[in-house]
Amino acid sequence: MNLSEIISGIEDVDKDFLDRARERTDQLVMPQRALGELHVIGEQLCGILRTLKPSVKKKAFLVMAGDHGIAASGVSAYPQVVTGEMVKTFLGGGAGINVLSRLEEAQVMVVDVGIIPDIPEQTGDGGRLLVRKIARGTQDFSQGPAMTRDQAESAILEGFRAAKALFHEGVEIIGTGDMGIGNTSASAAIGAVMTGTPVAGITGRGTGVDDEGFQRKCETIGLGIKRNAPDPKEPMDVLSKVGGFEIGAIAGIILAGAYFRKPVVIDGFISGAGALIAHGLCPATSDYVFAGHRSLEQGHGIILEYMGLRPILNLDMRLGEGTGAALAMHIIEAGACIIKEMLTFEEAGVSQA
Amino acid sequence: MNLSEIISGIEDVDKDFLDRARERTDQLVMPQRALGELHVIGEQLCGILRTLKPSVKKKAFLVMAGDHGIAASGVSAYPQVVTGEMVKTFLGGGAGINVLSRLEEAQVMVVDVGIIPDIPEQTGDGGRLLVRKIARGTQDFSQGPAMTRDQAESAILEGFRAAKALFHEGVEIIGTGDMGIGNTSASAAIGAVMTGTPVAGITGRGTGVDDEGFQRKCETIGLGIKRNAPDPKEPMDVLSKVGGFEIGAIAGIILAGAYFRKPVVIDGFISGAGALIAHGLCPATSDYVFAGHRSLEQGHGIILEYMGLRPILNLDMRLGEGTGAALAMHIIEAGACIIKEMLTFEEAGVSQA
Numbered sequence: 147m148n149l150s151e152i153i154s155g156i157e158d159v160d161k162d163f164l165d166r167a168r169e170r171t172d173q174l175v176m177p178q179r180a181l182g183e184l185h186v187i188g189e190q191l192c193g194i195l196r197t198l199k200p201s202v203k204k205k206a207f208l209v210m211a212g213d214h215g216i217a218a219s220g221v222s223a224y225p226q227v228v229t230g231e232m233v234k235t236f237l238g239g240g241a242g243i244n245v246l247s248r249l250e251e252a253q254v255m256v257v258d259v260g261i262i263p264d265i266p267e268q269t270g271d272g273g274r275l276l277v278r279k280i281a282r283g284t285q286d287f288s289q290g291p292a293m294t295r296d297q298a299e300s301a302i303l304e305g306f307r308a309a310k311a312l313f314h315e316g317v318e319i320i321g322t323g324d325m326g327i328g329n330t331s332a333s334a335a336i337g338a339v340m341t342g343t344p345v346a347g348i349t350g351r352g353t354g355v356d357d358e359g360f361q362r363k364c365e366t367i368g369l370g371i372k373r374n375a376p377d378p379k380e381p382m383d384v385l386s387k388v389g390g391f392e393i394g395a396i397a398g399i400i401l402a403g404a405y406f407r408k409p410v411v412i413d414g415f416i417s418g419a420g421a422l423i424a425h426g427l428c429p430a431t432s433d434y435v436f437a438g439h440r441s442l443e444q445g446h447g448i449i450l451e452y453m454g455l456r457p458i459l460n461l462d463m464r465l466g467e468g469t470g471a472a473l474a475m476h477i478i479e480a481g482a483c484i485i486k487e488m489l490t491f492e493e494a495g496v497s498q499a
Numbered sequence: 500m501n502l503s504e505i506i507s508g509i510e511d512v513d514k515d516f517l518d519r520a521r522e523r524t525d526q527l528v529m530p531q532r533a534l535g536e537l538h539v540i541g542e543q544l545c546g547i548l549r550t551l552k553p554s555v556k557k558k559a560f561l562v563m564a565g566d567h568g569i570a571a572s573g574v575s576a577y578p579q580v581v582t583g584e585m586v587k588t589f590l591g592g593g594a595g596i597n598v599l600s601r602l603e604e605a606q607v608m609v610v611d612v613g614i615i616p617d618i619p620e621q622t623g624d625g626g627r628l629l630v631r632k633i634a635r636g637t638q639d640f641s642q643g644p645a646m647t648r649d650q651a652e653s654a655i656l657e658g659f660r661a662a663k664a665l666f667h668e669g670v671e672i673i674g675t676g677d678m679g680i681g682n683t684s685a686s687a688a689i690g691a692v693m694t695g696t697p698v699a700g701i702t703g704r705g706t707g708v709d710d711e712g713f714q715r716k717c718e719t720i721g722l723g724i725k726r727n728a729p730d731p732k733e734p735m736d737v738l739s740k741v742g743g744f745e746i747g748a749i750a751g752i753i754l755a756g757a758y759f760r761k762p763v764v765i766d767g768f769i770s771g772a773g774a775l776i777a778h779g780l781c782p783a784t785s786d787y788v789f790a791g792h793r794s795l796e797q798g799h800g801i802i803l804e805y806m807g808l809r810p811i812l813n814l815d816m817r818l819g820e821g822t823g824a825a826l827a828m829h830i831i832e833a834g835a836c837i838i839k840e841m842l843t844f845e846e847a848g849v850s851q852a
Contacts, residue, residue: 174595175585175588175593175594175595176594176595176818177576177577177706177707177817177818178707180595180706180816180817180818181595181814181816181818181822182795182814182815182816182817183814183815183816184814184816184826223530223852224530224850224851224852225850227850228849228850231847231848231849231850232528232849234848235528235842235847235849238842238847240528240840240841240842240846240847241528241529241841241842241847242527242528242529242533242534242837242841244840245833245836245837245840245841246833246836246837248836248840249829249832249833249836352530353530353533353852354530354531354852442535458814459812459830460813461534461535461536461537461811461830462535462536463533463534463535463536463537464530464533464535465529465530465533465534469534473537473829473830473833476602476826476829477812477814477826479602480598480599480602480825480826483598483599483601483602484595484598484599487593487597487598487601488593488594488595488598489588489591489593489594493593494584494587494588494591494593494594495584495587496581496584496585496588497577497578497580497581497584498577499576499577499706499707
């Protein structure tokens with residue numbers, strides 16, 4: 147299946163099930179919609195899954211890993227070697243996403259879509275690794291395009307295929323995660339171009355650059371946008387010129403969610419940039435997406451607002467890896483349980499207002 | 500044990516463990532404190548539990564139920580009979596708190612500290628009922644004191660004992676819940692008196708009164724405060740004059756948490772009023788308390804801020820029963836898991852910034 151076939155196979159969330167879900171909520175044994183956002187979440191799941199008994203019990207995280215040429219420009223507080231080291235940590239089970247996915251009883255699959263080192267495919271205590279390397283890192287986008295158009299499409303398709311395989315295994319909800327030193331720079335560039343926000347307004351400290359590093363980061367991103375002149379109306383142009391392999395792969399996961407009518411929970415800034423690409427290719431995808439949290443990274447809120455997504459959590463997190471998606475997935479499951487299991491006034495025999 | 504013995508047995512959270520927990524967080528394999536509030540939560544648990552390996556796996560909810568004389572003044576959208584009907588619904592397992600506590604794998608214990616109808620002690624699909632009735636509802640506080648001073652102390656002691664029994668069974672964390680038609684009026688009165696906020700600024704719509712009902716509710720609460728003139732510096736005076744049995748019992752749960760050095764998660768506005776009473780009796784209790792969420796009820800934020808508590812969730816909920824505490828308990832457990840299970844840079848062999 148190619149990208150245009152995928153996009154043409156995506157349909158809107160089912161309005162009839164959304165309406166029927168809202169009717170059910172109105173009858174539940176409590177003051178009208180007294181569980182607030184939990185109802186919105188549960189109803190959205192009904193519309194996505196075409197059922198009034200939504201289940202999101204079987205959970206998985208797809209952590210997309212890729213390296214970035216832009217890291218050579220000194221935009222990160224950490225050396226590039228950390229990307230591969232963290233992939234190994236994920237497989238060992240000692241990283242933040244491992245801890246939180248264990249709590250969610252969710253599997254973790256890491257996909258190497260373009261890290262520099264070679265780490266063989268394997269299953270560790272912390273999860274599985276798939277190697278789908280598109281290249282050993284992107285090119286430095288401050289000097290020219292990050293990748294070719296073909297590579298950008300491949301990145302999206304690898305994300306789509308990985309998600310498709312999980313859905314076919316019976317996974318009911320996927321959380322997106324990322325690893326890639328330099329990827330807040332690529333995400334800021336995508337966000338700046340696609341939402342029309344000035345670079346300084348959407349760029350953050352990432353893993354924690356100092357003032358001088360932040361200045362350099364903004365200048366480097368600005369230079370990259372100027373040199374490459376990506377077309378905001380052409381998401382594939384934006385992704386290939388200033389994006390990253392893992393960002394494209396995250397866009398692919400979201401397309402798969404919409405195509406296979408399954409919910410996808412996005413994590414922070416990098417997942418948000420992936421969602422922007424998917425949204426640009428097919429705006430209907432956003433109705434299949436839950437925004438797990440609002441990250442401390444200043445551009446994240448801008449990106450979510452642009453897509454009309456309300457973050458579920460706001461806990462000053464900024465780690466990535468899928469950690470914000472992991473915590474939110476529990477709240478999403480709670481939304482499913484409420485609409486599925488709570489009694490109505492009539493069923494409970496309770497007097498109404 | 501009487502109230503003053505309990506209070507004199509409460510000690511501050513352990514500063515040494517707090518410091519050691521922060522040192523551990525600083526070494527975890529991620530950018531400095533990149534999981535934001537999860538670290539604050541995990542460290543607080545270390546200080547409460549005097550350990551660097553905090554566990555909050557074994558969870559319970561204590562739902563305190565009581566009726567309110569003030570309901571006769573037409574301050575609620577629902578008839579008073581709903582209090583008892585909802586207690587039956589809790590025992591049957593079909594209410595919001597049942598759905599969410601099943602998801603948390605937490606037990607539910609309902610305590611009748613003063614509802615009007617007689618419902619025998621029993622264990623249902625949804626939880627256990629203890630009958631510790633102090634009276635068949637409070638008196639209408641717009642006409643005189645809601646209860647006697649002895650009844651107020653009894654309410655607190657019943658909450659303390661119920662929590663003590665659960666802690667002795669091995670429960671590691673308790674969420675507070677409430678049921679009682681009219682109890683947002685009592686909570687608003689407590690909040691107004693103890694935080695010094697005008698009645699109209701702290702009173703909300705409760706279960707959903709209309710404009711006329713809201714006007715009447717504010718006037719009734721104002722009248723009650725004027726007639727009873729509770730002393731803001733005397734929490735027992737406030738509780739007895741304008742409070743409720745379930746609110747006193749919630750204060751007792753919080754005192755038990757602090758006394759037995761266990762965390763307590765408070766729910767919404769009514770639990771917040773209970774926490775205010777506990778805070779007034781012993782300010783150190785607040786360090787043992789997590790604010791599960793910020794409710795839509797307008798006074799809730801004022802109460803939390805007064806006690807210096809940051810709500811974990813903000814999902815426009817306003818149901819009570821312990822539902823906000825239930826959702827937040829999962830985030831609290833995540834905070835415990837992060838500090839306990841995540842590797843350090845050194846353990847993971849990852850390069851530092």
